[in-house]
Amino acid sequence: MRILIATSVYPPDIGGSAQYARNLYETWKSQGHEVVVAAYTWEWAMPPILRHILYFGKILRKGWNADHVLLLDTWTAAVPTVAACKLMNKRYLVRTSSDFLWERYIDRTGDNVLLKDFYSTSLGRLSDREKLMFVAAQKILRNAARVVFSTEWQKKIFEVAYGLDPQKSAIVENFCADKTESCPPEGRVFIGGTRFIKSKNQEALIEAFEQARGELANLEKKEGRAGDEDVSSGLAVIRLDTTKATYDMFIERLHRAWAVILVSLSEISPNIIFDAVSAGVPFILTKENGISEKVKGAAILVDPLNKSEIAEKIHWLSDPKNREAQVEKVRRVSYAHSWKEIGDEIMELWKKSDR
Numbered sequence: 001m002r003i004l005i006a007t008s009v010y011p012p013d014i015g016g017s018a019q020y021a022r023n024l025y026e027t028w029k030s031q032g033h034e035v036v037v038a039a040y041t042w043e044w045a046m047p048p049i050l051r052h053i054l055y056f057g058k059i060l061r062k063g064w065n066a067d068h069v070l071l072l073d074t075w076t077a078a079v080p081t082v083a084a085c086k087l088m089n090k091r092y093l094v095r096t097s098s099d100f101l102w103e104r105y106i107d108r109t110g111d112n113v114l115l116k117d118f119y120s121t122s123l124g125r126l127s128d129r130e131k132l133m134f135v136a137a138q139k140i141l142r143n144a145a146r147v148v149f150s151t152e153w154q155k156k157i158f159e160v161a162y163g164l165d166p167q168k169s170a171i172v173e174n175f176c177a178d179k180t181e182s183c184p185p186e187g188r189v190f191i192g193g194t195r196f197i198k199s200k201n202q203e204a205l206i207e208a209f210e211q212a213r214g215e216l217a218n219l220e221k222k223e224g225r226a227g228d229e230d231v232s233s234g235l236a237v238i239r240l241d242t243t244k245a246t247y248d249m250f251i252e253r254l255h256r257a258w259a260v261i262l263v264s265l266s267e268i269s270p271n272i273i274f275d276a277v278s279a280g281v282p283f284i285l286t287k288e289n290g291i292s293e294k295v296k297g298a299a300i301l302v303d304p305l306n307k308s309e310i311a312e313k314i315h316w317l318s319d320p321k322n323r324e325a326q327v328e329k330v331r332r333v334s335y336a337h338s339w340k341e342i343g344d345e346i347m348e349l350w351k352k353s354d355r
Contacts, residue, residue, distance in 0.1 A: 116268035192241065
């Protein structure tokens with residue numbers, strides 16, 4: 001088959017869509033398909049409207065002979081791709097990722113509305129641009145041959161919010177590698193690297209972490225430990241790492257981390273948590289997520305709006321005994337889903353759409 005993958009980002013840029021595009025490209029190429037990727041590169045330097053026009057031209061050039069088009073967002077790549085597909089008389093399949101409209105609304109307003117409540121409480125407060133984004137996303141999703149979600153949680157939210165036909169919706173769960181050999185942690189480093197946008201709740205995380213670090217330092221001082229490291233126990237002061245890196249470098253850091261922490265206002269199917277599961281690294285996760293069933297028994301869940309609760313869980317997981325107990329729970333999570341399985345499932349959806 002001749003396949004076009006349309007995405008706003010591609011490695012070395014970071015992000016879930018970038019990894020999705022690269023790994024499906026490599027998977028399908030290895031199976032003998034002819035695969036091309038259309039991603040924004042130098043177009044990012046252009047003004048928004050010109051950027052989209054240039055990307056529209058890229059889709060026409062790369063997708064004219066395509067049998068299938070896979071679209072990996074509902075706005076940045078979607079608008080020009082869908083326009084090009086209409087001109088080329090091609091059907092497209094949309095795989096949703098994060099909710100760009102919800103993220104943009106929170107960034108603009110500072111309103112910490114949870115994703116599950118956003119469409120029922122906040123649509124009346126959208127800006128003109130956001131209203132346009134909502135209408136565009138609705139048309140893009142409704143006109144797709146199939147809409148692919150990674151979780152039932154998001155599928156239900158979007159079907160109601162955008163009035164989608166459940167018969168055209170499908171679930172292809174996110175990637176999770178097989179278990180790898182655990183590495184001993186290098187210090188008590190909590191990995192919290194993600195995009196610094198308001199929906200990721202990074203400011204609250206930093207404040208909660210400082211609270212937990214202060215409480216822990218006071219406790220250890222009372223117990224006769226002081227300084228940056230207690231020589232007798234080998235325990236370093238807990239540290240929060242929110243720096244970003246290329247995916248491969250990030251995974252290296254994650255394997256040697258004490259824990260992963262993700263306290264976003266909502267998370268649909270976070271890649272970083274599945275990376276932690278594969279590496280056997282404990283994690284603290286927002287309770288507003290779409291993967292609780294997959295990681296139940298191993299997840300330390302927190303209310304993203306409760307900084308005291310977040311600090312309490314950080315403090316608890318800082319204890320080596322508690323961490324070791326969580327490592328065992330994470331190792332017992334049985335979920336795994338390969339890129340080959342993901343690629344095959346999407347191929348099957350295309351076959352059904354052609355019938």
